[in-house]
Amino acid sequence: xxxxxxxxxxxxxxxxxxxxxxxxxxxxxxxxxxxxxxxxxxxxxxxxxxxxxxxxxxxxxxxxxxxxxxxxxxxxxxxxxxxxxxxxxxxxxxxxxxxxxxxxxxxxxxxxxxxxxxxxxxxxxxxxxxxxxxxxxxxxxxxxxxxxxxxxxxxxxxxxxxxxxxxxxxxxxxxxxxxxxxxxxxxxxxxxxxxxxxxxxxxxxxxxxxxxxxxxxxxxxxxxxxxxxxxxxxxxxxxxxxxxxxxxxxxxxxxxxxxxxxxxxxxxxxxxxxxxxxxxxxxxxxxxxxxxxxxxxxxxxxx
Numbered sequence: 001x002x003x004x005x006x007x008x009x010x011x012x013x014x015x016x017x018x019x020x021x022x023x024x025x026x027x028x029x030x031x032x033x034x035x036x037x038x039x040x041x042x043x044x045x046x047x048x049x050x051x052x053x054x055x056x057x058x059x060x061x062x063x064x065x066x067x068x069x070x071x072x073x074x075x076x077x078x079x080x081x082x083x084x085x086x087x088x089x090x091x092x093x094x095x096x097x098x099x100x101x102x103x104x105x106x107x108x109x110x111x112x113x114x115x116x117x118x119x120x121x122x123x124x125x126x127x128x129x130x131x132x133x134x135x136x137x138x139x140x141x142x143x144x145x146x147x148x149x150x151x152x153x154x155x156x157x158x159x160x161x162x163x164x165x166x167x168x169x170x171x172x173x174x175x176x177x178x179x180x181x182x183x184x185x186x187x188x189x190x191x192x193x194x195x196x197x198x199x200x201x202x203x204x205x206x207x208x209x210x211x212x213x214x215x216x217x218x219x220x221x222x223x224x225x226x227x228x229x230x231x232x233x234x235x236x237x238x239x240x241x242x243x244x245x246x247x248x249x250x251x252x253x254x255x256x257x258x259x260x261x262x263x264x265x266x267x268x269x270x271x272x273x274x275x276x277x278x279x280x281x282x283x284x285x286x287x288x289x290x291x292x293x294x295x296x297x298x299x300x301x302x303x
Contacts, residue, residue: 025045025046025047025048026043026046026047026048026076026077026143026146026147027047027048027050027074027075027076027077028043028047028048028049028050028075028076028077028078028079029049029050029051029052029071029072029074029075029077029078029079030049030050030051030052030078030079030080031051031052031053031059031062031079031080031081031085031086031089032051032053032059032080032081032085032270032271033051033053033054033055033271033272033280034126034132034272034282034285035051035079035080035081035105035135035139036049036050036051037272037281037282038079038105038132038135038136038139038282039079039139039143041157041158041161042136042139042140042143042154042157042158042161043143043154043157044153044154044157045153046143046147046150046153046154047143050071050075052064052068052071053271054271055240055241055271055272055273055274055275055280056240056241056271057241057270057271058241058242058270058271059081059085059086059270059271060085060087060270061088062086062088062089063088063089064088064089064092069092072092072096073096075100076101076146077101077102077103077142077143077146078093078096078100078101078102078103079103079104079105079139079142080093080102080103080104080105081104081105081106081123081125082104082105082106082107082123083104083106083114083121083122083123083125084120084121084123085106085123085124085270101142101146103138103139103142105135105136105138105139106123106125106135107138108134108138109125109131109134109135110134113128113131113198115194115195115198117191122191122194122195124192124193124194124195124269124270125195126195126282127192127193127194127195127196127199127286128195128196128198128199129165129166129168129169129172129199129286130169130199131195131199132165132282133162133165133166133169136158136161136162136165137158140154140155140158164283165283168283168286168287171290172200172286172290173199173200175290175291175294176200176201176202176290176293176294177201178294178298179202179293179294179297179298180298182231182232183231183232183233183234183297183298184201184202184203184297185202185203185204185205185227185231185233185297186202186203186204186205186237186293186297187204187205187206187224187227187228187233187236187237187250188204188205188206188207188236188237188238188239188247188267188269189206189207189237189238189239189242189243189244189246189247189269190206190207190239190242190269191204191205191206192206192239192269192270193206193267193269196289202293205224205227207220207221207224207246207247207250221249221250221253224250225250225253225254225257228254228259228261229254229257229259232259233261233297234260234261234262234264234296234297234298234299235261235262235263235264235265235296235297236250236251236261236262236263236264237263237264237265237266237267237292237293237296238263238265238266238267239266239267239268239269239270240266240267240268240269240271240273241268241269241270241271242269242270244263247263248263251263262296264292264293264295264296264297265292265295265296266292267288267289267292267293268285268288268289272284272285273285273288
């Protein structure tokens, strides 16, 4: 049913793409909340933003519904992450891009900053705030291209928001630097924090690879146990969009060998928190993660 619907919607896209939207605001559809947050902050009052993937949703495994496809068809602009974060939706974006404004915000990032795992690229670029600023610049350019009459507003909105992100970047670096060097090892359910580690000086280990679709085995668990014990790691972390059972099993296994280990808290990785909460926007999500990581790895109380 969905492949047939895609064909129908693509035909409709040809008509909508050829004309200026009749509504006052640009109708923007994004995949993740993090991208939606960029679009809202830069677009301001000139845009209406809908994000397909809410809190707790795993974008690696997400499949578009018929309702999603209708929202995409009605959009003036579509923003998605790229780097195969939304692997099961890639074909949809490629087909819609023939007749509609579709942008991957992770396009054109510096090649020396993009993390490669063999033939695969790590898509979690939002955890390096400097890279996320460049993703924001991609959003700004797209908005100006499709709505040039509001260029001044978009540019000013971006200037103000990018300043906040720059301050967040500096604060994050300072906070991570307060962790003793030997304890700057971040262990989570899947390898979503590689860019975070690269930017701010932590070793990052995940039970699974950069995609939650990856498998892991007993050897992976043994290697993590050895790292934890050798470095006297105090805490490991669960993620909001990944089942905690694997990390919970790791904690039990390590404790069975006589090393005290706790779950340091829940990190937001592939999705932000609930709307209208402190973690329901990008800055709040990053702030929560940093405070949780620093507190747990230093052996302090966590939020």
